[in-house]
Amino acid sequence: MSVEPALLAGEPAARPPKPGLPGRLARDGGIIFGALIILFMIVIGITAPWLGTKNPSEINPSFRNRVPGIEQTIRNDDGTARTFTYRMGTDSLGRDIYSRVIYGARVSLIIGITVAVISIAIGLFIGLIAGYLRWVDAVVMRLMDGLMAIPAILLAIALVSLFRAGVMSVIVAIIVPEVPRVVRLVRSIVLSVREEPYVEAAICAGTPTHLLLFRHVLPNTIPALIVQGTFICANAILLEAILSFLGIGIPPETPTWGNIMAEGRGLFRIYPHNIFFPGICLALTVLAVNVLGDGLRDKLDPKLARRV
Amino acid sequence: MLGYILRRLLATLPVMLIVAVFVFLMLRLTPGDPAAVIAGDNANSEQVAAIRNSLGLDQPIFTQFFIWFGNILRGDFGESYFFKKTVAELITSRLEPTLALSLATIVIAVAVAVPLGVLAAYRQGTLIDKIVMGFSVLGFSVPVFVIGYSLIYLFAIKLNWLPVQGYQRIGDGFGGFLQRLILPSVTLSVIYIALIARMTRTSVLDVMGEDYIRTARAKGQVEVKVLFKHALKNAAVPIVTVIGLGVALLIGGVVVTESVFTIPGLGRLTVDAVLARDYPTIQAVILLFSFVYVLINLLVDLAYTLFDPRIRY
Numbered sequence: 266m267s268v269e270p271a272l273l274a275g276e277p278a279a280r281p282p283k284p285g286l287p288g289r290l291a292r293d294g295g296i297i298f299g300a301l302i303i304l305f306m307i308v309i310g311i312t313a314p315w316l317g318t319k320n321p322s323e324i325n326p327s328f329r330n331r332v333p334g335i336e337q338t339i340r341n342d343d344g345t346a347r348t349f350t351y352r353m354g355t356d357s358l359g360r361d362i363y364s365r366v367i368y369g370a371r372v373s374l375i376i377g378i379t380v381a382v383i384s385i386a387i388g389l390f391i392g393l394i395a396g397y398l399r400w401v402d403a404v405v406m407r408l409m410d411g412l413m414a415i416p417a418i419l420l421a422i423a424l425v426s427l428f429r430a431g432v433m434s435v436i437v438a439i440i441v442p443e444v445p446r447v448v449r450l451v452r453s454i455v456l457s458v459r460e461e462p463y464v465e466a467a468i469c470a471g472t473p474t475h476l477l478l479f480r481h482v483l484p485n486t487i488p489a490l491i492v493q494g495t496f497i498c499a500n501a502i503l504l505e506a507i508l509s510f511l512g513i514g515i516p517p518e519t520p521t522w523g524n525i526m527a528e529g530r531g532l533f534r535i536y537p538h539n540i541f542f543p544g545i546c547l548a549l550t551v552l553a554v555n556v557l558g559d560g561l562r563d564k565l566d567p568k569l570a571r572r573v
Numbered sequence: 574m575l576g577y578i579l580r581r582l583l584a585t586l587p588v589m590l591i592v593a594v595f596v597f598l599m600l601r602l603t604p605g606d607p608a609a610v611i612a613g614d615n616a617n618s619e620q621v622a623a624i625r626n627s628l629g630l631d632q633p634i635f636t637q638f639f640i641w642f643g644n645i646l647r648g649d650f651g652e653s654y655f656f657k658k659t660v661a662e663l664i665t666s667r668l669e670p671t672l673a674l675s676l677a678t679i680v681i682a683v684a685v686a687v688p689l690g691v692l693a694a695y696r697q698g699t700l701i702d703k704i705v706m707g708f709s710v711l712g713f714s715v716p717v718f719v720i721g722y723s724l725i726y727l728f729a730i731k732l733n734w735l736p737v738q739g740y741q742r743i744g745d746g747f748g749g750f751l752q753r754l755i756l757p758s759v760t761l762s763v764i765y766i767a768l769i770a771r772m773t774r775t776s777v778l779d780v781m782g783e784d785y786i787r788t789a790r791a792k793g794q795v796e797v798k799v800l801f802k803h804a805l806k807n808a809a810v811p812i813v814t815v816i817g818l819g820v821a822l823l824i825g826g827v828v829v830t831e832s833v834f835t836i837p838g839l840g841r842l843t844v845d846a847v848l849a850r851d852y853p854t855i856q857a858v859i860l861l862f863s864f865v866y867v868l869i870n871l872l873v874d875l876a877y878t879l880f881d882p883r884i885r886y
Binding site: 407408410411412414415416417418419420422423425426427499503506507510511512513526533534537540541544545547548551552555556559 | 587588589590591592594595596599602710711713714715716717718719722723725726730737820821822824825826828829832843844847848850852855858859862863866867
């Protein structure tokens, strides 16, 4: 065993300062990879109109089912001509797949983030109350058990059949199966936290229940919820694509990755690019969110990291 | 043991009852009058009223629930609005493809994932481990239908090795049945493999530091036997649990896979029923799938004693 030279010299070893949380997060390869791709997709979604796209819903009957890279010369009203390149070809209605894929990023990201935020908010609220009030707990948890007994995709499919097709109904249909999982997570944290001495101290000091939950219990749930939120986001993006792909999600004229693929199913043998381009974007985005979630879990919630 | 089984069975009853209430309310919450839907466009108001009466729709909602639930317990799921058959007949005729697909998927997934997970744990931190874990994250991220279409493109269209889509009943020849089952079950097994491999790795890693592993090695046990006999057997409980919980993923995947490969099973039936707003069929399929899911996880719980005799009920 060797002795550190610094100790022999009788001087404290010069250590680099321990990086804070942001610094530690920025050193994780997975987190950087995930965050960069998500950022890239967000930028694409926001700047969609300026990325050489055209109206993603514009039908072009004379230019259907074309291969990627084909050019079309469009004559303007004043007699001049310009060419438009269909980078990813066109679908069976002559819509530009490239534009649809780019605009599709918007829908996927909006749904992923909205579902994550709302399910966390609802789940947090119910979970805090269920974890703290025993009589609510019994009732609420039986209800959640019942909801969780229905496989998530199936429950979402059943729920979309209740509403009229649209972005809002798809969001609701994806939130409902996610909420019980958040409730369980929050409840389990609350149950362990409320035995802590500082919570008992706060109770003795006469802190009213709502303040107690808000100030002393809620902060403990935040790391786990951030991690859970990323996984819900990834799940929601996937589920929206699945619903749209099955033809029961967002109305087909809206450009979403699932819709582009649903449209491409019929002629898949001849024009596989209709499925592959949106498929790659979808898989890449979900992968990025999942990798980000894995990285965050290892850093923020080591207890959870050991469980799975 | 028997007492425990009974208690567990009793504990699943409220869960299934709540599922039934959800499913029942689903139909009640939908806009439209089921009696009018069944009667069709040419019925007059007396005919609609007669159907409403025969279905018990003029009763209070609690009575309606118990009539409906009682019928279901007797295997009567009502009549499909769209297929004009009883739902029970419809489900029976769609059962075989789904069962075949699910069983093949579970077999493939376990056969691939468990050795992969053990290997990743054994070679922890090496390239093999990273590849297995990377594949696992990828498996969670690539949607089932993208995997399905990629496999169709490669093996059916480019290489022409396997049929593109479709299903052949096992009674019409085993060769064709198997040929058409390979692509869909491999497709569906990807996400399941990802889940099981991950859990196997974690779980085997947990036991690798135990004394009995060192003892087994010290007595000169072959490494393969150390891993698969001593380590895996002790790591089995969480792995079996995750196989049971993964059935939810499997059921969701069945719905998508059957649509990609045009397999006339329960999953395809679910989508068709939703597209046609055929609520009795939707209700029956959801109840059935949930029941199977709950039942499998009950069996998994009971199977713990097989893997770990220390667990007593």
